[in-house]
Each structure stands twice: as C-alpha cells, then as structure tokens.
Amino acid sequence: MPADPALRMLRAGVLALTCLAGAALAADEAVPIGEDPALEARVLDLSHKLRCLVCQNQSVAESNAPLALDMRSQVREQLAAGKSEQEVVDFLVARFGDFVVFKPPFRASTLLLWLGPGVLLVVGLGGLAWRLRRRMAEAPPAPLDEAERARARALLAEPPATHSPEEPRS
Amino acid sequence: MKAKFLVPLALFLLLAGFLAYGLKLNPREVPSPLVDKPAPAFRVAQLQSPEASFALEDMRGKVWLLNVWASWCVSCRAEHPVLLELKQRGVVPVVGLNYKDTVPDALGYLAQHGxxxxxxxxxxxxxxxxxxxxxxTPETFLIDxxxxxxxxxxxxxxxxxxxxVLLPKIAELSRAG
Known part of the structure; x- marks a missing residue:
C-alpha cells in the first residue's frame, strides 16, 4: 500500500470524479429539473404515461428523441399554464392519435382490446367446468370380478424377459 | 365427433393467420387523427425569401400536397425523385415544409438534388x-x-x-372541387 498522502488524495479525487460521472450519465435520461420541483414531478409523471412515437415503446419521459423533448416541453408549458393532465393528454391525442397514450381509451373500437382477455377467461373457465361436469356424470367403470382379478394378477406376475426379448441380458 | 382432432389445428391456423397479418403491418405507420379534419392554420417564413411568408390560407381553393422534409433526413432523399417527377407532371402543387433544419443546409440540399x-x-x-x-420525416399531407x-x-x-393511392385521390378531389 503506498502511504504517500499525495497519491492517496489523487486516488480519492479520481474515485469522486468517477461517481460524479455516473450521476451525470444517469441524469441524461431525466428531464432537466426546472425551477418548480412540483411541476417537474407532474411533468415526469404524465410523461411516463405518454408513448414516444419515434422510439415507439419508450415513454416520453425516458426517450431522448427530439420529438420526446418537444412533447415534454409542451407538457411542461401547458401544465405551467394551468391546464389539467387530461387537457394536456387530449391536446396530444388530437395531434398524434390514441397511439400516444399507453393506456388506450375505452370506446367501441377498443372494446375487444379491453374485454377480450376477460371474455377468453370466461370462455375457458366455462369450457373447463362443462367438461368436468360431464366427466363426473359419466358412470364409474364396473369393479373387476374374481376371474378378471386373477388374470390381471397373472399378467403382472409374468417375467419381463418374455415381453422384451430385445433387451440385452446382463 | 370424428373431426374433434381438427379443433386444435383450426385454432392454430386462426392464430397463424392473425400473426401473418400482424407481420405485414407497419408499426411505424400510426393512423393520424387529423385525416378529414381541417388542417391546422400556420404562417411561416419562406425558405428562399425570408421576408415573404407562406400561410395555409394561401392554398385555399387548391388541392395540394404538404411535404415535411429536412436536409438531414435520409428517407427524404429516397423520395426526392418521386417529388421531382410529380412536379414535372404538374398534377398538384407540392409545398415543402422544411422541418427542424437550417436555411443554408436546406438551400444546399435543394441546389444538389433539385x-x-x-x-x-x-x-x-x-x-x-x-x-x-x-x-x-418525410410525411406528406394531401389537403383539399x-x-x-x-x-x-x-x-x-x-x-x-x-x-x-395519391393520384387517384387527387383526381377524385379535383373533380369534386
């Protein structure tokens, strides 16, 4: 271990810089924090619910595409102007379509999307219940009589070699 | 119920059909809510003469195309010959909207490609x-x-x-107008 205090200082400095660089890289993904932290929190919250149309499955909050930057600044401007979250979403949907929201609206054209899984579940459970009930309604097989039991026992007692002649003798 | 074994096969074919259809869709093409709505009004400076302006109202009474392009846009280069051909044929006026670009870059692009x-x-x-x-970019709007x-x-x-697609629609709109 080098005991040189100057070297130790240098090492501490490099370590601190590395940590800072990490923080700076992480900050690249976030919205630049404006003057009002409460507003920024609302902007970020809403941006997470919006889809960036350029990188499609990234949210507007996570994307660094120029369009996502534009959308974030629009969201910030409009929220700052006192508009509600719903008004901002409506504004964006009017320009970019329903695709811009991750949670699609509930209406006639999205009925299958919203209700489809539930319908499939009900159909599946119904089918299963129907089959189980039909199986229960079937008469149980008659118990074996004494002659059948004797035959079964004889079959089970037979040496396996006669049934598998291919098997190598060991 | 002899055909019972066909049920999973039929289900598989149905699923395969849906998936095959899904493969052909282009996820980049998001239907625009603006179709069949009035085009948003705007007034902007012109590229070649910054003191003059261009506004949506200037095109009232005409069927025209609004083409959003930029010099940094690679796909725009791919469609450029088609736009040049459209101009040569003189079917509809094509108005360009130079998007997120600089004037020198845009002028250089036009000087190079026409x-x-x-x-x-x-x-x-x-x-x-x-x-x-x-x-x-590029995006093209047909406006009546x-x-x-x-x-x-x-x-x-x-x-x-x-x-x-475009020429039949243009012909239809021109007849109606």
Whole structure:
C-alpha cells in the first residue's frame, strides 16, 4: 500500500470524479429539473404515461428523441399554464392519435382490446367446468370380478424377459 | 365427433393467420387523427425569401400536397425523385415544409438534388410540425380545396403509392372541387 498522502488524495479525487460521472450519465435520461420541483414531478409523471412515437415503446419521459423533448416541453408549458393532465393528454391525442397514450381509451373500437382477455377467461373457465361436469356424470367403470382379478394378477406376475426379448441380458 | 382432432389445428391456423397479418403491418405507420379534419392554420417564413411568408390560407381553393422534409433526413432523399417527377407532371402543387433544419443546409440540399417544391416554408423549431402530428420525416399531407386534410402518408413516397393511392385521390378531389 503506498502511504504517500499525495497519491492517496489523487486516488480519492479520481474515485469522486468517477461517481460524479455516473450521476451525470444517469441524469441524461431525466428531464432537466426546472425551477418548480412540483411541476417537474407532474411533468415526469404524465410523461411516463405518454408513448414516444419515434422510439415507439419508450415513454416520453425516458426517450431522448427530439420529438420526446418537444412533447415534454409542451407538457411542461401547458401544465405551467394551468391546464389539467387530461387537457394536456387530449391536446396530444388530437395531434398524434390514441397511439400516444399507453393506456388506450375505452370506446367501441377498443372494446375487444379491453374485454377480450376477460371474455377468453370466461370462455375457458366455462369450457373447463362443462367438461368436468360431464366427466363426473359419466358412470364409474364396473369393479373387476374374481376371474378378471386373477388374470390381471397373472399378467403382472409374468417375467419381463418374455415381453422384451430385445433387451440385452446382463 | 370424428373431426374433434381438427379443433386444435383450426385454432392454430386462426392464430397463424392473425400473426401473418400482424407481420405485414407497419408499426411505424400510426393512423393520424387529423385525416378529414381541417388542417391546422400556420404562417411561416419562406425558405428562399425570408421576408415573404407562406400561410395555409394561401392554398385555399387548391388541392395540394404538404411535404415535411429536412436536409438531414435520409428517407427524404429516397423520395426526392418521386417529388421531382410529380412536379414535372404538374398534377398538384407540392409545398415543402422544411422541418427542424437550417436555411443554408436546406438551400444546399435543394441546389444538389433539385427543387420539387412550389413554395417552401421553414419550421426551424418544428412548431408547425408538432401541430400536424409530425413524428418522422418525410410525411406528406394531401389537403383539399377547403383546407381539409384528406390523406397522410408517413415515410418516403414511392412511385407505387403515388400511382395507386395519391393520384387517384387527387383526381377524385379535383373533380369534386
């Protein structure tokens, strides 16, 4: 271990810089924090619910595409102007379509999307219940009589070699 | 119930059909809510003469195309010959909207590749593009004589889309107007 205090200082400095660089890289993904932290929190919250149309499955909050930057600044401007979250979403949907929201609206054209899984579940459970009930309604097989039991026992007692002649003798 | 074994096969074919259909869809083409709505009004400076302006109202009474392009846009280069051909044929005026670009870059691009546009407006911040829901250049809007958007094409125009989609629509709109 080098005991040189100057070297130790240098090492501490490099370590601190590395940590800072990490923080700076992480900050690249976030919205630049404006003057009002409460507003920024609302902007970020809403941006997470919006889809960036350029990188499609990234949210507007996570994307660094120029369009996502534009959308974030629009969201910030409009929220700052006192508009509600719903008004901002409506504004964006009017320009970019329903695709811009991750949670699609509930209406006639999205009925299958919203209700489809539930319908499939009900159909599946119904089918299963129907089959189980039909199986229960079937008469149980008659118990074996004494002659059948004797035959079964004889079959089970037979040496396996006669049934598998291919098997190598060991 | 002899055909019972066909049920899973039928289900598989149904699923395969859905998946095959899904493969052919282009996820980049998001239907625009602006189709059949009045085009958002705007007034911007012209590229070649910054003191003059271009506004949506200037085109009232005409069927025209609004093409959103930029010198940095690679796909725009792909559709450029189609736009030049459109100009040569003189079917409809094509107005360019130079999107998030700089004037020297845009002028250089036109000098190099030729100018297919009747007029060009500049939208350096992409503010007009935002109103039109532009999310990727090139995008082309077909606007009728009443200023209503009739069709939006996302991505480079090809001769195929021109002949099969745009020109028939333009002919129909011109007859109606």
């Amino acid at each position: 100018n297919p546009f009747a007029t060009i407006g500049v939208d350096p911040q992409g503010a007009v593009g935002f109103e039109y829901g532009v999310y990727g 004589a009443n200023g209503v958007i009739r069709y939006k094409h996302i991505g480079p125009l090809t001769r195929d889309t021109l002949d099969k």
